[in-house]
Amino acid sequence: MIKEELWKEILRELELTVSKANFATWFQNTFIADQDEGKIIIGTPSAFIKEWLEDKYQKHILKCLRARSPEVRSIEFKIATFGTVQEKKAEPKSTEEQMDFRDIYTDRETNLNPKYTLDNFIVGIFNELAHASALSVIKNPGVLYNPLFIYGGVGLGKTHLMQAIGNKMKADYPDKKVYYVSAERFANELVAAIRNNETVFFKDKYRSFDVLIIDDIQFIASRGAATQEEIFHTFNSMHQANKQIIFSSDRPPKLIPNIEDRLRSRFEGGTIADIVEPDYETRLAILQSKTAPNQEYQPSLEILEYIASAVQSNIREMEGSLNSVIVRSKMKKRPLDLSEVKEILTKNEKPRKVLSAQQIIRKIAQFYDIQEKFLFEKTRRKEVVKPRQVAMYLLREDFNGSFPYIGQKFGGRDHTTAIHAYTKITNEIKRDDRLKEEIKTIRAQLYEEEKQ
Amino acid sequence: MELSCFKTHFQKSIQLAERQTNQRNANPVLNGIFLKAEKNHLLIRSTDLYSGFETKIPAQVKKEGTLVIQAKPIISLLSSVNDEKIFLESKNNNINLTTKNTSTTIKAYDQEDFPKLPKIKNGQKLVFNAEKLFSNMKSVIFAASESDIKPEISSVFFSSGSKNNPGSFFKMAATDSFRLAEKSFDSKTEKIDSFLFPGKSALDFIKIIENFEGDVELEFDRQHLFALHPSFSYFTRLIEGNFPDYEQIIPSAFSTEVTLNKKELTDNLKLAGVFSGRLKEVKLRAYAGDNIFEITTSDSELGEHNGQLKAQITGENLEASFNQRYLLEGLEPVNSEDVILRFSGASKPLLIQNPRDVSYLYLVMPMKS
Numbered sequence: 127m128i129k130e131e132l133w134k135e136i137l138r139e140l141e142l143t144v145s146k147a148n149f150a151t152w153f154q155n156t157f158i159a160d161q162d163e164g165k166i167i168i169g170t171p172s173a174f175i176k177e178w179l180e181d182k183y184q185k186h187i188l189k190c191l192r193a194r195s196p197e198v199r200s201i202e203f204k205i206a207t208f209g210t211v212q213e214k215k216a217e218p219k220s221t222e223e224q225m226d227f228r229d230i231y232t233d234r235e236t237n238l239n240p241k242y243t244l245d246n247f248i249v250g251i252f253n254e255l256a257h258a259s260a261l262s263v264i265k266n267p268g269v270l271y272n273p274l275f276i277y278g279g280v281g282l283g284k285t286h287l288m289q290a291i292g293n294k295m296k297a298d299y300p301d302k303k304v305y306y307v308s309a310e311r312f313a314n315e316l317v318a319a320i321r322n323n324e325t326v327f328f329k330d331k332y333r334s335f336d337v338l339i340i341d342d343i344q345f346i347a348s349r350g351a352a353t354q355e356e357i358f359h360t361f362n363s364m365h366q367a368n369k370q371i372i373f374s375s376d377r378p379p380k381l382i383p384n385i386e387d388r389l390r391s392r393f394e395g396g397t398i399a400d401i402v403e404p405d406y407e408t409r410l411a412i413l414q415s416k417t418a419p420n421q422e423y424q425p426s427l428e429i430l431e432y433i434a435s436a437v438q439s440n441i442r443e444m445e446g447s448l449n450s451v452i453v454r455s456k457m458k459k460r461p462l463d464l465s466e467v468k469e470i471l472t473k474n475e476k477p478r479k480v481l482s483a484q485q486i487i488r489k490i491a492q493f494y495d496i497q498e499k500f501l502f503e504k505t506r507r508k509e510v511v512k513p514r515q516v517a518m519y520l521l522r523e524d525f526n527g528s529f530p531y532i533g534q535k536f537g538g539r540d541h542t543t544a545i546h547a548y549t550k551i552t553n554e555i556k557r558d559d560r561l562k563e564e565i566k567t568i569r570a571q572l573y574e575e576e577k578q
Numbered sequence: 579m580e581l582s583c584f585k586t587h588f589q590k591s592i593q594l595a596e597r598q599t600n601q602r603n604a605n606p607v608l609n610g611i612f613l614k615a616e617k618n619h620l621l622i623r624s625t626d627l628y629s630g631f632e633t634k635i636p637a638q639v640k641k642e643g644t645l646v647i648q649a650k651p652i653i654s655l656l657s658s659v660n661d662e663k664i665f666l667e668s669k670n671n672n673i674n675l676t677t678k679n680t681s682t683t684i685k686a687y688d689q690e691d692f693p694k695l696p697k698i699k700n701g702q703k704l705v706f707n708a709e710k711l712f713s714n715m716k717s718v719i720f721a722a723s724e725s726d727i728k729p730e731i732s733s734v735f736f737s738s739g740s741k742n743n744p745g746s747f748f749k750m751a752a753t754d755s756f757r758l759a760e761k762s763f764d765s766k767t768e769k770i771d772s773f774l775f776p777g778k779s780a781l782d783f784i785k786i787i788e789n790f791e792g793d794v795e796l797e798f799d800r801q802h803l804f805a806l807h808p809s810f811s812y813f814t815r816l817i818e819g820n821f822p823d824y825e826q827i828i829p830s831a832f833s834t835e836v837t838l839n840k841k842e843l844t845d846n847l848k849l850a851g852v853f854s855g856r857l858k859e860v861k862l863r864a865y866a867g868d869n870i871f872e873i874t875t876s877d878s879e880l881g882e883h884n885g886q887l888k889a890q891i892t893g894e895n896l897e898a899s900f901n902q903r904y905l906l907e908g909l910e911p912v913n914s915e916d917v918i919l920r921f922s923g924a925s926k927p928l929l930i931q932n933p934r935d936v937s938y939l940y941l942v943m944p945m946k947s
Contacts, residue, residue: 146604147604147605147606147607148605150604150605151603151604151605151608151627171627172627172628172815173696173801173802173813173815174625174627174628174630174693174696175627176696177693177694177696178693182691205801223857223859223945223946224756224901224943224945224946225756225925225943225944225945225946226755226756226943227753227755227756227758227822227824227827227927227943228755449946453857456856456857458878458879459856
């Protein structure tokens with residue numbers, strides 16, 4: 127007879143001989159935990175119950191057992207919980223505003239933050255390519271897509287995906303050494319290593335990883351040849367050893383300025399997946415996933431729809447708006463109506479950072495890697511003309527400069543030159559994706575908030 | 579049974595015993611408190627089948643015997659009795675409680691046996707002074723999570739020594755993942771295995787030891803703990819699990835350090851609390867050059883408050899938001915005139931300590947502002 131059946135029968139019999147209250151108190155959640163030759167071990171939920179049964183019911187239980195299976199010689203009791211632990215209730219949602227230690231908690235060994243998982247990564251049309259590539263890489267690390275290069279705009283979940291890949295790899299392949307690092311930190315470590323004559327140690331460290339995840343690789347564009355060379359060598363030795371490398375960037379490899387061609391071709395050598403801006407339905411789904419069903423003052427669907435339509439290009443910003451709405455309704459102790467939400471969102475729209483003309487010009491020079499002074503000079507070199515026109519366009523669009531002012535700014539040119547530049551770029555953006563991408567990136571960098 | 583005893587002894591013991599009963603038990607007898615009159619004392623015992631408490635109070639016993647009484651009516655009754663001495667007598671399933679001017683009969687259960695507190699064999703042992711154990715546990719327990727969804731963070735973590743300093747001192751810690759309190763103190767104890775004291779039991783336990791002096795011996799194994807004192811014993815199951823490896827989140831370098839008078843700070847925080855809204859958010863600002871520490875709160879319905887305190891500030895200017903209750907609770911155990919607040923930036927945890935004594939530390943995460 128199998129254990130469960132046997133115990134069920136014993137319990138049925140005991141139920142007839144003890145009071146209902148006693149039966150419920152002492153026999154609930156007991157079970158046959160183990161059977162060893164002639165010895166049966168009975169699991170009980172607590173020490174009090176174990177001792178009580180040993181004291182009061184041992185003989186009785188043994189008698190019932192032997193009546194059914196005569197080979198039973200003795201019984202013992204131990205403390206054990208039956209089967210699975212009871213269903214855990216959902217964790218109470220902490221207030222969104224209070225940070226918890228997990229926010230600073232990163233695994234020292236892998237540099238990964240456990241709060242980023244694939245389970246809480248929302249997949250939509252906008253990122254399914256990146257997500258699918260990530261899954262393939264997790265299944266066949268180092269084999270299929272090496273490197274995996276993921277790019278997309280600010281606040282669209284790149285870091286989340288990168289970290290989640292790392293966490294999943296760590297879970298699936300406990301023996302593999304996984305390491306996550308931002309390109310900035312990588313570069314800083316390298317510079318420090320060079321300064322302290324510890325480059326050997328640095329190289330050994332990075333080459334010992336089986337999976338290396340480098341976030342925001344575009345950052346190395348502003349670093350010198352030494353950093354790039356080290357990345358190149360690290361990459362090569364890892365690649366030859368079939369170790370998986372994953373990069374993320376805010377733009378595709380071909381648009382990262384100032385990197386050596388050999389490095390660029392390495393970035394492009396595996397597979398490239400982009401994350402675009404999420405469509406309205408996905409944005410709404412993300413907002414819905416961020417509101418707990420039993421939360422007080424749940425924003426209505428109408429309000430979520432409004433937020434999803436109002437904040438388009440940055441998921442992080444959109445979640446921030448949702449939080450402000452929830453916080454405000456908690457303060458008011460009631461849900462908000464649409465007009466109040468609109469008011470909050472307009473207030474919340476970070477007044478676009480007020481930029482000086484100087485900042486715009488400096489950023490453009492930096493982006494196209496030309497000296498600032500060339501923009502003001504009379505030179506008509508191709509590599510200067512285009513950035514100059516982009517600068518004029520942005521000064522008009524984002525700085526609201528008048529055409530005469532813009533002309534003046536660029537070495538006393540005529541206002542017609544500024545008008546010409548503005549219309550030319552406006553038209554080209556519609557045709558030339560690459561230019562569109564460049565301007566988007568320049569703006570992202572100009573307005574980029576500090577990453578949380 | 580028939581006996582007389584001091585009302586205060588009986589009252590205190592019944593109140594402590596009542597905390598261990600489980601009012602949802604199918605068995606009404608177990609919801610009650612077990613009394614056993616023998617020789618020259620009255621034994622009082624209760625359990626919820628996971629933890630249990632037992633104490634003996636001096637009594638003049640005329641007739642030995644046992645009885646299970648219902649806690650609630652007895653407690654209500656005793657709270658309005660002013661006599662020094664009371665007389666207890668069992669009569670066919672009732673208990674009679676007599677004072678100089680009153681006589682009360684309460685339904686009880688005639689019961690000879692009642693679960694005993696299980697014994698622990700070959701456990702590890704610790705000895706603490708009861709008052710010290712009380713104050714040390716009290717200085718961390720408030721930080722434990724109140725929900726039992728994750729039992730390991732609703733517990734008090736007991737451990738000895740640390741990785742780089744084994745033995746010779748003892749540590750307790752509790753966290754709810756938003757803040758963490760840790761208290762270390764010297765102990766004569768050898769190195770022991772760490773264990774997790776369940777939060778609810780820990781609250782019951784400190785209520786108990788608050789009332790006693792002298793040494794308490796704790797004996798524990800992987801699953802249970804048994805506390806023994808000349809006047810009482812206490813048993814509880816322990817939580818099996820891992821307490822977060824918290825030492826790695828305690829910062830060691832700080833961007834801003836603020837030293838100021840503790841009382842001024844807590845008074846000001848209490849005042850600010852009036853306007854801190856439902857989220858209890860207070861904004862803290864440290865002006866390093868001016869040595870001014872500022873506390874600001876605002877509530878859209880009520881108004882706003884701003885307090886400025888003199889402080890010694892080293893490092894950078896800082897602005898960060900915290901939960902007012904978390905700050906006050908964490909400041910409470912700091913037993914010095916001054917307190918030091920050590921910040922590492924607006925989104926990093928704040929470390930609160932006594933400037934001259936590192937035995938207590940409190941780490942609290944900021945709010946997103």
